[in-house]
Amino acid sequence: MRDAYSVQTVRAAERELMARLPAGTLMRRAAAGLAAACAGMLGRVYGTRIVLLVGSGDNGGDALFAGAYLARRGAGVTAVLLSPERVHADGLAALRAAGGRAAASPTAHTVLEGVPADVPALLRRADLVVDGIVGIGGRGGLRPDAVEITDAVAAAGVPVVAVDLPSGxxxxxxxxxxxxxxxxxTVTFGAYKPGLLVDPAREHAxxxxxVDIGLGPYLEAAEPVVRAAQHADVAALLPRPSAESDKYRRGVVGVAAGxxxxxGAAVLAVAGALRGGAGAVRYAGPAADAVIARFPETLVSSGPPSQAGRVQAWVVGxxxxxxxEARESVREALASDVPVLVDADGLRLMDAGQLRGRTAPVLxxxxAGEAAALLGVGREEVESARLASARELARRYGAAVLLKGSTTVVAPPGGDGPLRVNPTGTGWLATAGSGDVLSGxxxxxxxxxxxxxxxxVAGSYVxxxxxxxxxxxxxxxxxxxALRPAWRDVSEA
Structure with a gap:
């Protein structure tokens, strides 16, 4: 798993480690890793031009020390200081000793070395920009002075390396x-931060x-906020039939859809279900003819879920x-004693009281639009705060939640404990019916x-x-x- 920890947890771990190290050691470790990452992006360092955007916090210090490492390797490094009066003094001294330059930003209250930095001119010649404006404690968007500079960076089209996380x-x-x-x-230090793994921030990263700076032992007892599965984690979850397996022992999934x-929704949900490891798929609903024409191996029934036969889980919606009839299908599925996945129309038709009264699991x-309706908020609120929205849904309905979107977020029942995010999502999945396949x-x-x-987690990953x-x-x-070869890629990794 790729684990991400809260700012509070990371800072506490840093304090513990720093108490055991000579002053400045942790920052120099971070800066060395940052400099190595910058060198890797540049391909060669000697003769390149690098612009550091330096704020007043430790991120600015990291950028300055990294700039010093790069300047000693022959790069032309210029630091633009947004708050010269609060700059990290040791980092600035290191940069200058290595041959780097520093100048105040045009909007700074203090001017260094005679004149403010000519940011547009620096950017026109730059091969790389290092963003050390705001650190992990920053809240809200950038201040107007920083916006002016970052707008110039965007206009110049220079690649940016963010220090710990993108400012803003x-x-x-x-x-x-x-x-x-x-x-x-983005070069992050010691541990991933939740915002780096979830949109909209992930799009900026x-x-x-x-970069390992030695925090591992000090995070062992801490609970991550977010966990992102990797190949090995998902491979361990995927079911594998044994020699004694038959189609019923492998599990039968019921699909009430369409x-x-x-x-087509029924066909697509069944398509996903047939490729999800279960031994058989039972379809219940009015699209039985379409399903059997496309997938003759499906066990079909035109009646409600209660008449379809025994299953080990239901997909409804x-x-x-x-x-x-649609409302009754949802009610019957939720009245069963097996796990139920509720999607799409089922989310509108389900009875919240019946849902909370179940003893069997619900997913x-x-x-985002459906989540917004369930929470009684605007869609933009869900999209801008995906972690909080998934957690609140799980708390409010007492169910596990898979919040689909540019970053898929999974919350455990009740919302307590680490959230999961899926790292394999792609914009190509934004197509009609893709969610039906995932549900199946x-x-x-x-x-x-x-x-x-x-x-x-396993379903969204594959x-x-x-x-x-x-x-x-x-x-x-x-x-x-494509589910079969994707499943094979994971299970054989």
Whole structure:
């Protein structure tokens, strides 16, 4: 797992470690890692021109010490100081001793070396910009003076390396309230921060590189805020049949989806379910003819879920519509004693009281608009605060939640404990029916015996890989067809 810790936890670990080290050691470790990452991006260091954007905090100090390392290797390094009166003095001295230059930003109250920095001219000649404006304690968007400089950076098109996280993003929540730096890469120190793994902040971070500065032993007892699964984690979750397995022992997943108006939703949900590890798929609903025509191996019934036969989990909701039969299908699925995945129309039709009264697990899989309706807020609020929204949904409904979107966020039932985020998502999955495929896939994993959070994590991970495999010009059926090779890639890693 790639674990991300809160700012408070990281700072506490830093304090413990710094108490055992000579003064300045931790910053120099961070700066050495930052300088190495910059050198890697540049390809060669000698003769290149680097501009440091330096704020008043420790991030500015990291940038200055890194600039000193790069200047000693032959780079021309200029630091633009946004607050010269509060600059990290030792870092500035190190940069100057190495041959680097420093000048105040045009909006600074104090002028260094005679004249303010000519930022546009510096950027026209720069090969790389290092963003050390605001550290992990920053809240809200950038101040106007910083916005002016970062606008100039964006206009110049110079690649940016962010120090610890892009300035202007919230390290704990991933929120971006106002203008924030867009980096080509972010070099973060000691531990990942939650905001680096979730949109909208993740879009600003670019490629992530973690620099080990020795915090590991001081984080062992701490609980991460966010966990991102990797190949090995998902491979351990994927079900594998044994020699004694038959189709019933492997699990049977029921799918209550589709309608006369939306038969395709049933077909797509079944497509995902058939590729999710369960031994059999039972379909219950009015799109039985469409399902059996596309997937003859499906066990179909045109009646309600209660008449479909025994299953180990239900997927209910995609394409059901709004009628009484649709509402009854949701009610019957939730009245069962097996895990239930509720998606799409099912989220509107479910009874919250019935949901909270269940003893068997429930997994809700809304997109941002559906989550907003369930929470009674605007969609933009959900999209800007994905971690908080997923957690609140899980608390309010007492269910596990898979919040779909540019970053898929999974919250455990009740919302307590670490959230999970999926690192394999791709914009190619933003296509009609893709969510129906994911619902079938995750529901099949539920039928195989996975807990809701694990089914959500494994399902979204493999679904994301399938979306990448199927790109470009992806359709939902393309994604479904790519699930098998994506599953194989993970299970054989």
């Amino acid at each position: 993003v919230d390290a704990d929540t991933g929120e971006v309230r106002g203008v924030a730096v867009r980096a080509a890469a 670019g490629a992530l590189r973690l 309608s006369a108006r939306y038969p 995609p394409g059901l519509g709004d009628g009484d 809700l899989t809304p997109h 896939l995750a529901g099949s994993l539920l039928a195989c015996g996975l807990a809701p959070v694990d089914a959500a 679904h994301g890989l399938a979306g990448r495999r199927a790109a470009p010009l992806t359709s939902a059926l393309d994604v479904a067809e």
